[in-house]
Amino acid sequence: METGSRTAAGKEMLKLDPRTKLAILITVGIIMMSGKLTGIEYILRLICTCVPFLLLISVKLYKTAVISALILFATVLCEGFVIPNTKGILNLMIMIICGVISRFGPGYICGWYVVRSTSVSEFVTVMERMHFPNIITIPMSVMFRYFPTLKEEYLSIRDAMKMREIGQSIKNPFTYIEYILVPIMMSTSQIANDLSAASLTKGLGAGRKRTHICSIGMTCIDYILIAAMAAMLVIFFVF
Amino acid sequence: MKTKFEIKDLITVGIFTALYFVVTFIVACIGFIPIFMAFMPLIGPIFAGIPLMLYFSKVKHFGMVTVTGIIIAILMFITGHPYPIFIFCIGAALITEFVLRAGKYSSIKHCVIGSATFSLWLLGMVIAFFFGFREAYFASLVDGYGQEYVDKMQSYTPTWMFFAMILMCLVGGTIGGLLGARVLKKHFKKAGMI
Structure with a gap:
């Protein structure tokens, strides 16, 4: 379960603060x-489309970076230049397809990058520094760690179903969902038990102040990036 | 009945919130197509109700569902939903909390009702279409999504739709809850996991 967050953390070129x-x-x-599709907000959208590309480059996933950048740019440009010039049902079709990709895509990739490149320890330490209460921090860190696991679980369940030739010809969607969801729920409650045992061993329940060995600190790049993001949000909301 | 939060509870909250959120998010993506948007409050809770029931069967004291609500609100806010989502998430979670408490955290009937009331947070996602937000929101959408899309959306969401959506949430949540209860009985009770 650790593999997802650990392998990527070692080979980052640029180490950002969480x-x-x-x-x-x-x-x-x-x-x-x-965002809107006209004027200054469209330029902001174009800038935001570059962000996932740069983030993926920084964890050295060149191929994924290029492919996703091409798709995202195609959809965003499509939104900007094709949609105003089409009408009727065609407009709606392009609108929906491009809309789903360009609106969820970049956020999804950024989220994936954050989960992938931040270790749980870093995340908890930073949340502690920002004075978030434990009651929110711990469930959230568990969630972050659980998302990649969920995907792995889903893939292995699908494999298992293929192996036994279930799932190709199911007419009733509820049966299909039951076949997927029930094993996931089973493993979820198992993982919950395992994690609680593990965290008890690590002394999370001791109620003392937590110590850590990961190095967390804001560097020059962090300040520049945060300032840039704040500036973009200000431009976005003011204009 | 315990009242204090333990680490085990927090982990249960985290992991089941993750599962619930993923299921809801997948269903919500379908909501991008205008006609499905109107029925999303009905379809969403039906699927999401199944993991939710398993979660409720593990909730043992006051506060856990509220934390789930807060976390969902934060995640929704990060993914670009307007601020009323906080009011709806926390409100729905608190109502659910009282429903579950009335059933002493062990009655299946109360869990099903709780599943219905918890689904009400979905209204926070669509509140922008209604009431005071409506005009400004659609005006901002015209630039973002194009006039055709907005016209379609507007025609699917007259004001009475909001009340219909409340009903849809409750009905969808109940169906999801009953479905979840059946799944739990069929698979989990037998395996001795509850």
Whole structure:
């Protein structure tokens, strides 16, 4: 379960503070979800489309970076230049397809990057520094760690179903969902038990102040990036 | 009945909120197509109700569902939903909390009702279409999504739709809850996991 977060952390070119990553995630999320397609906001959207590309490059996933950048740019340009010139049902079709990709895509990639490149320890330490209460921090860190696991679980369940030739010809969607969801729920409650045992061993329940060995600190780049994100949000909301 | 939060509870909250959120998010993506948007409050809770029931069966004291509500609100806010989502998430979570408490955290009937009331947070996602937000929101959408899309959206969401959506949430949540209860009985009770 650890593999997802650990392998990527070692080979980053650019090490960002988790606070910076959160700022990027929020900015890209807000601008891509609710940005307009005209004027200054369209330029902001174009800038935000570059962000996932740069983030993926920084964890050395060149191929993924190029492919996703091509798709995202195609959809955003499509929104800007094709949609105003089409009408009727065609307009609606392009609108929906491009809309789903360009609005959820960048946020999804940024979120994936944050989960992938931040270790749980870093995340908890930073949340502690920002004075979030434990009651929110611990569930959230568990969530962050659980998302990649969920995907792995889903893939292995799908494999298992293929192996036994279930799932190709199911007519009733509820049966299909039951076949997927029930094993996931089973493993989820198992993982919950395992994690509580593990965290007890690590002394999370001791009620003392937590110590850590990961190095967290804002560097020059962090300040520049946070300032840039804040500036973008200000431009976004004021104009 | 315990009242204090333990680490185990917090982990349960985290992991089941993650599962619930993923299921809801996948269904919500379908909501981008205008006609489905109107029925999203009905479809969403039906699917999401299944993991939610398993979660409720593990909730043992006051406060856990509220934390789930707060976390969902934060995640929704990060992914670009307007601020009323906080009011709806926390409100729905608190109502659910009292419903579950009335059933002493062990009655299946109360869990089903709780599943219905918890689904009400979905209204926070669509509140922008209604009431005081309506005009300004659609005006901002015209630039973002194009006139055709907005016209479609507007025609699917007259004001009475909001009240219909409340009903849809409750009905969808109940169906989801009953479905979840059946799944739990069929798979989890037998395996001795509850």
